[in-house]
Amino acid sequence: MEKVAQCDTVLWRQFQAGDAHAFTLLVDRYSDILYDYGTRFSPDGELIKDCIQDVFCVLWNRREYLSEVSSVKFYLMKALRQRVIRELPKWQCRISLDQPHADDLPFDIEIKDDPDIPLEIRHKLISYIKGLSPRQKELLYLRFYKNLKQEKVAQLMGLNRQSVYNLQRSALLALRKLIDYESIAALISPSFFFIFFHFVK
């Protein structure tokens, strides 16, 4: 299907005016991004699809009453996160009787399947990720994959800026402990690494 490269702002305004076609373009444009983010909270694809659908349907109902939006992507991600927080506990078997807390909300990230990454490093990175809390993982995702500014990450996760700063600090310091930087830097220049590797051997 040919995609017309239309500016989000234009589509958004058209959608607010009741243009259904513009709206379905927005749905199509953002479904992957939302799916990628949503499935990190739960591997249940169908549940996430339902949450995404709810987000868009509510959006359509309230199109005339929406505030001005500076970033459609950010707005949708935040709306999805709020909905997932509400929906997920309904479908999970909880052993404890405590109320589900937003902090407990799981989050999943993986290391890229890159042949350039030596196995030893890869294993270290995997165990590094295992040791991170869900919120630390979500922070890495939003900061280093989505490249959101700290302020935006704070708004999205419902935290204050200091908490975000602390999360990032703790996540990166944990990375430092697990892996020495020389070998990571070597990743970038493979030739350097081979020399280093042989030298160590």
Next chain:
Amino acid sequence: MEKYESYQVADFLVDEDFVDWVLTPDEISDAYWQRVFARYPDRKPDAEKAREILLNIRIRPHRTMPDDMRERLVADVQDHIDRSPHRDALPKRGILLGLGRWAAVASVLTFMGILVYDKVDTVSVQPPVGLVIKKEHKNQETQRVYNTAETPLLVPLPDKSMVVLDPDSYIEYDETEFKTQRRVYLSGGAFFEVERQEPHMPFVVHTEHLTTKVLGTSFRIAVIGNRSAHRITVNTGLVEVQSAKTVLLVAANQEVVYKVDNGSLSQEDMVEYAPLSLEAVEQIFDFQAARLDTVLSVLAERYNISIDISNPELAKRTITASLGELHLYEKLELISKAVEARYALIDGRIVMTPNENE
């Protein structure tokens, strides 16, 4: 800046300014870090290593939605749209009143120093951006300030409160009455920053259907759709909103919507922090040895107003200050003092000029 002298790779990695710059560079941060490395060139190698690490944190990207799932998603949403009442594209609002209706004196408002409302009797040569009409009615003197431009207009009030008036909107108030009773009539949309007044004098904004009462706070009133609804968003403080049938208390980062057809007034969840709430501006208005032009451009962007600096040398003067909780005019006062300048409100925009040298 001295801290960078002993920075190593790990220090760069946890420095939020550095990380922000590597991930989302812009002109301001580029210039800043150029200065840092000009001053401490031996830190460059460690910074480079940190930068490479940051850029190479590889999270496996892109779980795409399976095609059949996306088809179902689009179909289900389309279904929902078809089943709901569906409006055609709304007609454009054509509101501008013909100037012929306002056969009155239009005066340009010029201010120096403190943002105090002061009348100036000169008639401007250019057509004024904020059309001010004075209506004499019985013994009262009502001011109506009408924004005829396409950009927002900054309007000060006699009590040092401040209004950023949307295009095609106007406010109306009685200047003498304002000392004992702060009342404003608004048609259209505007952002208000209201000063606390001793002894507790409330500030009241009347619009076509609603009355909004505050003690000291900042909030925005907007007209939505084709005037089918009105929305009030509170940035800081507490506001009481009253319609014909309902009274609601609205706090910071909350908003209410009034629907004209059924007269309902209800609270809405906000997805983002309100633009000038304390949470949203936390650290936005913290400046460390920042240039005046940078500081003023942040202000202009956040308040959606125009600010000009008359003098390029003035633009380079630097400021260190934490301005987040202050109202706009307080921010301007502090900034002017810091750079030895003065600010003036001309035609609804701020202009900053250096103090005269002795």
